[in-house]
Amino acid sequence: MNQSTSLFGGFAATFQRDLLLAYRNRGELVNPLVFFLIVITMVPLGITPDPNELAKLAPGMIWVVALLATLLSLDGLFKGDFDDGTLEQYLISPQPLYLIVLAKVVVHWLVTGLPLMLFAPVLGVMLSLPAAGFVPLMLSLLLGTATLSLVGAIGAALTVGLRRGGLLLSLIIMPLYAPVLIFGASAVASATEGMPSTSQVAVLGSFMAISMIGAPFAAAGALRVSANG
Amino acid sequence: MACERDERVLFCGLSYRFEPGHVVQIEGPNGSGKTTLLRTLTTLSQDYAGELLWRGRPLSKQRHDYLSQLLYLGHLPGVKKALSPAENLRWYAHSRGESARRVGTALYNVGLAGFEEVPCFQLSAGQQRRVALARLYMSDQPETWILDEPFTAIDKAGVGALEQTISHQAALGGTVILTTHQDLHSIDASHINLRDYQPMEQQPEKQQLQDYQAPDCQQ
Numbered sequence: 001m002n003q004s005t006s007l008f009g010g011f012a013a014t015f016q017r018d019l020l021l022a023y024r025n026r027g028e029l030v031n032p033l034v035f036f037l038i039v040i041t042m043v044p045l046g047i048t049p050d051p052n053e054l055a056k057l058a059p060g061m062i063w064v065v066a067l068l069a070t071l072l073s074l075d076g077l078f079k080g081d082f083d084d085g086t087l088e089q090y091l092i093s094p095q096p097l098y099l100i101v102l103a104k105v106v107v108h109w110l111v112t113g114l115p116l117m118l119f120a121p122v123l124g125v126m127l128s129l130p131a132a133g134f135v136p137l138m139l140s141l142l143l144g145t146a147t148l149s150l151v152g153a154i155g156a157a158l159t160v161g162l163r164r165g166g167l168l169l170s171l172i173i174m175p176l177y178a179p180v181l182i183f184g185a186s187a188v189a190s191a192t193e194g195m196p197s198t199s200q201v202a203v204l205g206s207f208m209a210i211s212m213i214g215a216p217f218a219a220a221g222a223l224r225v226s227a228n229g
Numbered sequence: 230m231a232c233e234r235d236e237r238v239l240f241c242g243l244s245y246r247f248e249p250g251h252v253v254q255i256e257g258p259n260g261s262g263k264t265t266l267l268r269t270l271t272t273l274s275q276d277y278a279g280e281l282l283w284r285g286r287p288l289s290k291q292r293h294d295y296l297s298q299l300l301y302l303g304h305l306p307g308v309k310k311a312l313s314p315a316e317n318l319r320w321y322a323h324s325r326g327e328s329a330r331r332v333g334t335a336l337y338n339v340g341l342a343g344f345e346e347v348p349c350f351q352l353s354a355g356q357q358r359r360v361a362l363a364r365l366y367m368s369d370q371p372e373t374w375i376l377d378e379p380f381t382a383i384d385k386a387g388v389g390a391l392e393q394t395i396s397h398q399a400a401l402g403g404t405v406i407l408t409t410h411q412d413l414h415s416i417d418a419s420h421i422n423l424r425d426y427q428p429m430e431q432q433p434e435k436q437q438l439q440d441y442q443a444p445d446c447q448q
Contacts, residue, residue, distance in 0.1 A: 009323050010324050020316065084305055084310070085305025086308075088303050092301055095325065227273060
């Protein structure tokens with residue numbers, strides 16, 4: 001009993017501290033969201049203001065930009081900890097690294113993925129997304145961005161020791177993001193065409209479940225390797 | 230134990246028994262592998278040949294117990310600048326599953342009373358270092374302390390207080406392993422000089438290295 005409460009204590013402490021850090025550095029956190037907003041606002045200006053054309057582009061466009069916005073924010077996931085030596089303390093903590101990594105990823109999702117999801121309907125209106133697409137859009141982004149944060153943590157952990165890991169991070173992570181993008185965008189697209197999107201959403205849910213179990217382990221292993229060198 | 234970094238043998242044939250109640254000072258010129266040795270002892274670095282035993286059994290089999298009583302202070306302080314000293318220490322205690330009731334006392338002991346809620350980026354380099362050092366006061370159990378250059382950026386009075394704390398920890402039955410280029414005045418420390426364990430040839434080729442290791446370093 002005592003062991004399990006203290007296990008949860010490690011998770012809760014890191015969760016709280018990272019939320020507090022996110023709050024103190026809130027200026028940086030808005031970056032992905034602003035990027036998301038700007039790109040989507042530019043689409044009608046750059047391509048066409050015709051609602052019928054935009055409606056066709058909307059699902060894919062919103063999903064691609066959400067994915068890139070997440071990618072932008074990943075670089076810093078473990079960077080700060082690596083630079084100030086906190087990472088070493090994680091690695092020699094008696095608490096399992098899995099839970100510490102999970103806590104960090106959950107906070108990352110709360111401050112990037114969740115706001116993206118909440119803003120998506122506004123952008124859907126801008127891109128004349130048909131009404132039937134809104135619920136699948138939010139649902140697919142809810143599951144999808146969580147997967148993106150979890151899988152992205154592996155890449156961030158692998159490249160944390162490199163001085164310019166940003167490009168490498170994108171190259172490692174992009175292939176893993178492709179399935180999420182395909183199923184996410186197709187869930188919204190089929191809903192706007194009046195077809196059910198439950199199967200795509202179910203697949204996204206299974207992606208999230210698998211990455212929830214596997215990704216923190218992989219990221220923890222990658223962190224040990226990165227810190228070793 | 231032997232250690233190698235980037236195909237360069239830092240030291241080999243090192244065998245030592247760290248006894249409870251002892252302070253051990255690791256010495257050696259810059260680049261001789263002091264930090265590497267300490268990181269190996271904390272299990273952070275796994276690039277070594279040989280064996281690490283703790284309480285007579287292989288360390289890897291009792292990692293959790295070992296880490297629960299280990300305190301490591303590296304070159305990097307592990308202090309978040311956006312947080313206050315108290316917040317930093319509270320996280321440190323909670324993340325290890327310990328109680329944070331001694332945070333106030335610990336900060337008082339390192340001379341940071343009154344700075345508990347000031348964000349660390351407003352503190353001086355020495356004060357930030359003291360936030361990291363405050364961890365030494367968070368527990369009253371005998372522990373293993375591994376300190377890499379703990380006296381960096383600390384003023385004379387602070388060094389004196391730190392030496393006292395280290396002696397006190399040793400008296401409690403803890404083990405303190407530290408590196409420093411300063412002489413320890415008030416501590417009766419044993420010494421390991423890594424220069425004594427340096428291989429004869431400084432930068433052997435890889436093939437030679439394997440040949441070389443065979444007679445001397447495989448204990």
